[in-house]
Amino acid sequence: MADIRDAKVPDLGGSSEVPVIELLVAVGDRVRKDQGLVTLESDKATMEVPAPFAGIVREITVKLGDVLSEGHIVARIEVEDAAASQAVAVAASVPVVAPAALAVPPAIAMPASVTESSADVDPEALPPRAPPIVFSAESLLPEKLPYASPAVRVFARELGVDLLKVAGSGRGGRIAKEDVQAFVKTAMVEGLPMVASASAGDGLSLIPWPKVDFAKFGPVETQPLSRIQKLSGQNLARNWAMIPHVTQFDEADITEMEAFRKQLGEESPDTKLTPLVFLLKAAVAALRAFPKFNASLDGDQLVLKRYFHIGIAVDTPDGLVVPVIRDCDQKGLLDLARELGVISKKAREKKLGPADMQGGCFSISSLGGIGGTAFTPIINAPEVAILGVSRSSTKPVWNGHDFAARLLLPLSLSYDHRVIDGADAARFVRYLSTMLGDLRRLLL
Numbered sequence: 057m058a059d060i061r062d063a064k065v066p067d068l069g070g071s072s073e074v075p076v077i078e079l080l081v082a083v084g085d086r087v088r089k090d091q092g093l094v095t096l097e098s099d100k101a102t103m104e105v106p107a108p109f110a111g112i113v114r115e116i117t118v119k120l121g122d123v124l125s126e127g128h129i130v131a132r133i134e135v136e137d138a139a140a141s142q143a144v145a146v147a148a149s150v151p152v153v154a155p156a157a158l159a160v161p162p163a164i165a166m167p168a169s170v171t172e173s174s175a176d177v178d179p180e181a182l183p184p185r186a187p188p189i190v191f192s193a194e195s196l197l198p199e200k201l202p203y204a205s206p207a208v209r210v211f212a213r214e215l216g217v218d219l220l221k222v223a224g225s226g227r228g229g230r231i232a233k234e235d236v237q238a239f240v241k242t243a244m245v246e247g248l249p250m251v252a253s254a255s256a257g258d259g260l261s262l263i264p265w266p267k268v269d270f271a272k273f274g275p276v277e278t279q280p281l282s283r284i285q286k287l288s289g290q291n292l293a294r295n296w297a298m299i300p301h302v303t304q305f306d307e308a309d310i311t312e313m314e315a316f317r318k319q320l321g322e323e324s325p326d327t328k329l330t331p332l333v334f335l336l337k338a339a340v341a342a343l344r345a346f347p348k349f350n351a352s353l354d355g356d357q358l359v360l361k362r363y364f365h366i367g368i369a370v371d372t373p374d375g376l377v378v379p380v381i382r383d384c385d386q387k388g389l390l391d392l393a394r395e396l397g398v399i400s401k402k403a404r405e406k407k408l409g410p411a412d413m414q415g416g417c418f419s420i421s422s423l424g425g426i427g428g429t430a431f432t433p434i435i436n437a438p439e440v441a442i443l444g445v446s447r448s449s450t451k452p453v454w455n456g457h458d459f460a461a462r463l464l465l466p467l468s469l470s471y472d473h474r475v476i477d478g479a480d481a482a483r484f485v486r487y488l489s490t491m492l493g494d495l496r497r498l499l500l
C-alpha cells in the first residue's frame with residue numbers, strides 16, 4: 057500500500073503566519089529530499105519549505121496567499137523508498153534550526169547537512185551526518201539572504217558569485233541558475249566584481265583592513281581615489297586573489313629589430329613606431345602557435361578564441377586603463393602604430409568608451425618607456441596571460457667565440473596556472489623572443 061506522508065512547515069526561526077508566495081511543485085511531481093515545495097515570504101526573508109524525503113507529490117494542501125506557521129501541512133508525498141519512509145517520522149517532526157545564535161529560518165540557504173538538525177532525535181536513528189558547514193553570522197542574517205534555491209546557492213558559491221549582486225528573473229525576484237550564469241558573463245565582459253567585499257565575510261576570509269589615524273604620526277593630506285582607480289583596483293584585487301599567477305621572465309635579442317624600427321621610423325616620420333608595435337605582431341604569432349594563451353576559462357571549459365584583440369595597459373593621470381586593439385593579425389606595423397597612438401591619446405583624454413576596453417584576448421603592459429628590468433603584471437581576467445615589457449639595454453652576450461654587444465628586451469609573462477603550465481609559458485615567451493629576434497619569421 058502506498059505510504060503517503062505529510063510535508064510540514066519546519067521551525068521558522070521565530071516567524072509565524074508567513075504567506076505562501078510560490079508553489080514550486082505540482083501534483084504528480086517526483087521530488088528529491090530537501091527540494092523546495094513552496095516558498096514563504098516574511099517581511100524579513102524568503103524561505104523554501106523543503107521536502108523531508110524523496111517521493112511523488114500526491115496533494116498540495118496550500119495555495120498562494122495562505123499564511124503558514126510551523127507544523128502546517130503543505131503537501132502529501134508518497135514516500136519512494138523504505139529508508140526514507142523510516143526517516144520520515146523523524147524528518148517531519150524535527151525542527152530545522154540555524155546555529156543557535158542566529159534566529160534565521162535555515163531552510164532558506166543551507167545544504168542538507170545543515171538542515172538536518174537532530175535536536176529531539178535519537179542520534180542512532182539518523183544516518184551519519186556530513187561535518188557541519190560553518191557560515192559567517194553576517195552572511196546568514198535574514199535580510200542578507202537573497203531569494204534562491206539551495207542548489208542555486210551552491211552553484212553561485214562554486215563560481216564565487218555573491219548572490220546579493222544578482223537580479224532574479226523569477227517570480228518575486230527569485231534567482232535562477234541562468235541568472236547566475238548571465239551575471240557571471242556580464243561581470244567578465246564588464247570587469248565587474250562578482251564577490252562581496254572581503255569584509256562581508258564571503259569569498260576570502262580576511263582580517264579587516266587596518267584602521268590607522270596617520271595624522272597621529274605626522275602631517276597628512278587626503279585625496280579621493282579617481283573613479284578609474286576604484287574600478288581598476290577592484291578588478292586587480294579580484295584577479296590577484298582568484299588567479300594563481302606565475303611569472304616567467306626572458307630576454308629577447310632585439311638588436312636587428314631596433315635597427316629596422318629606426319629605419320622604418322625615418323621612412324615614416326609622422327608615425328611613432330615604438331618597440332610595442334613589434335610586440336603586438338610577435339604576440340599574435342605566439343598566440344597562434346600556443347592557442348591556450350588566447351583563451352578564457354568558462355567554468356570547466358576553456359574557450360579558445362580565433363580572433364586576436366590585444367589590450368594595451370595605458371598609464372593616465374587618473375589611473376590605469378586597458379583599451380583593446382582589435383584584429384591585430386590583420387593590421388600592418390604602421391597601422392598598429394597609428395592605432396596605438398590614437399587609443400593612448402583617447403585614454404589620456406578620458407574619451408574611451410566601454411566598447412574600447414572590451415573583447416581583449418591577451419594584454420601587454422609596457423613600462424619600457426620608463427625603465428626597470430622586470431615586473432610581475434596582473435592578469436586582466438578573463439584573459440589567461442599578460443606580457444610585461446621592461447626597458448631594453450645593451451649587454452655583452454657570448455656568441456660562442458666572444459662577447460658581442462646586443463640589445464636585450466626584458467619580458468615578463470604572467471599566466472594563469474590553472475590553464476597554462478610552466479613549460480608552455482617558457483615555450484611561449486621563448487617563441488616570442490625568437491620572433492622579435494628575427495622578424496622574418498613572422499612571415500612564415
Ligand code: CAO
Nearest residue numbers: 330331332369370371400421422423424425445446447448
Ligand atoms: N625599451 C626601450 N625603450 C622603449 C621601450 C623599451 N621596451 N618601449 C618604449 N621605449 C621608448 C619608445 O621608443 C619611446 O622613445 P622615443 O621617445 O625616443 O620615441 C619612449 O620609450 C616612450 O615610449 P612610450 O611609452 O611613449 O610609447 P610605447 O609605445 O612604448 O607605450 C603606452 C605606449 C601607452 C603603452 C605607454 O605610454 C604607457 O602608458 N605605458 C605604461 C603602461 C603601464 O602603466 N603599465 C603598468 C601596468 S601595471 O600597473
